[in-house]
Amino acid sequence: METQTNSRLADLYAMMRRIRTFEERVGELFVRGQSAGSMLHLSIGEEAAAVGVGTAMRDGDTFTTHHRGHGVFLARGADPRLMMAEIAGKETGYCSGKGGSMHIADMKLGHLGANAIVGGGIPFVVGAGLAARQKSSDSLSVAFFGDGATGQGILYESMNMAALWRLPVLFVCINNQYGMGTRIDNATADPDLYKRAIPFGLRGASVDGTDVEAVAEIAGKMITDARAGKPGFLVVDCYRFYGHARMDKSPYRDDAEESEGRLRDPVIKARETLISRGEIDGSSLDEMDQNIAAEMDATIDFAADAREPQLDSIFDDVYDPSTPPPESVRGRLARILGQRQ
């Protein structure tokens, strides 16, 4: 969908609104029983991280995400219909219904994969950075992950390697304050996460995740540095508006905290800024929102109507298609017991 306007912030707003609305529709898909399972992790409240960093990247750059990566993928150009179909486990989806929300990927858009193992995709960007250098490409690779991943040793191993080898890599920690039900100050003795860049010699910064322009600006600078062999670690501070996954009503935090946290809204902030600056008026923004709502409504019907995977596709893509697939249990039974009869 085309949302280009004459205002850069309006474009960033439009993408954030698309992510917000998409995530709301993912929730509806779940309620309608169309999603494949309940493992749906929404990024509502975190849109500025996805859009601010995403807009500072360019075609040919690659990235990995955590399990809460719908927003990042949309910000990098994903088709929301194909995303929704994948979340519904349909053949039409990005990964033929095999991956789902937590394993969505698209090599054409440089998405090296969402991940259901905390920290699992982070070291890929080290390899992508090595490949870029080997091939004399100026592409960059970005690892997106949550504050929960700062508990994983693999993050620090990857940070060390990126710094040691001066790779074109950016680590982006989307600090939504919660790893599942554990608040960051219960998971680490020093929640000032950007400081972790220092001992490795990485560029380190922390930015207000309600301000998409600020995120885009700092990400732009850090990406320029990273392409020049000075990798960085960027922390985007925000608030996870809803529970860990769709079933989680977040009983571990009180209502007052949640209400206050939801005031830290990057979408509303961008909207208010646009109006106060006179870049665009409220009715134009309403119209934009309505168009986006219609686009995202259509993704639900698209996913619901999409084809189920064929049962015999179950053996496809374990190995390269030029090689034989694994033998099925039923096939083996027929071979072994059939010949004895």
Add this chain to the structure above:
Amino acid sequence: MGKTTYRDALRQALSDSMTTDPNVVLIGEEVGRYGGAYGVTKGLIDEFGPDRVIDTPISEPSIVGAAVGAAMSGLRPVAELMYVDFIGMTMDQLANQAAKIRYMFGGQIGVPMILRTQGGTGRSAGAQHSQSLEAYVMHTPGLRLAMPATVSDAYHLLRQSMAQPDPVVFIEHKALYATSGELDDQTPVVPWGKAHVPRQGDDLVIVTYSRQLHYAISAADTLAKDGIEATIIDLRTLNPLDIDTIRTHVERCGHAMVVSEGVMTAGVAAELAARISEECFDFLENPVIRIAGEDIPISVSPLLETNSVPTPELIVDAARMMRS
């Protein structure tokens, strides 16, 4: 104690163990305030406090490693791995450390810890949250392996595991937490290391464990209508393995099938089939048949997921082929 659920029976076992032994501590992601990803430890932090029900950062290797060190230092830790799929990250601490310490150190010390985790399909949770990885554990000398199928064993097998002198990996099944059944919390059905035989027939032995026990029972009901009477063996523990019970029944019936949700190749089913073939060769009228997970990752698509692992229909079809 009456009717309860698999989830509540597990919680009761943890609570009773903690009440009996002040050295028991729980350590893992979301075990405290959240109450466990599947609700097993709900309320235990209120009962026993945060020093004994310890929420951790997302740091699986160090959770397991800390449990090893705690066990070597006089505690009896119950570490929790939220999904068995994360065992890859902890494999060094589990396989190189916990499993080998007694042997490497010449028998000076054991590592009496439990690693509680859960696995299996059934929630459309995708390739990294649906696996059955018990073969990794069974392939590692030094580790015990328990996999409860019933409400009674959710309680008793966990209590029995807590009494072991060596590390026990205790793998629950995510599709069983809500199942209910009778629990007599005073009397285990069978002792540690012994299989349970919930059904006896003369035509075929089905050796299984965990959720597949229920599929096997359902299949046996169907087969009985055809006049095929199956014996069902619920192994309960894969290490130790109760080969005596298996042998007794296979020698009597002459036909054996093993059923496992884990992938077939080099899996638990392969080990069981090899053992039965070696031990009961002269009594077998058919090859031992393995019914196991397909040799593929698990898809998020519910249709593909369901067909990635054995179903009651598959067990019935295989049994009919064996006995036709």
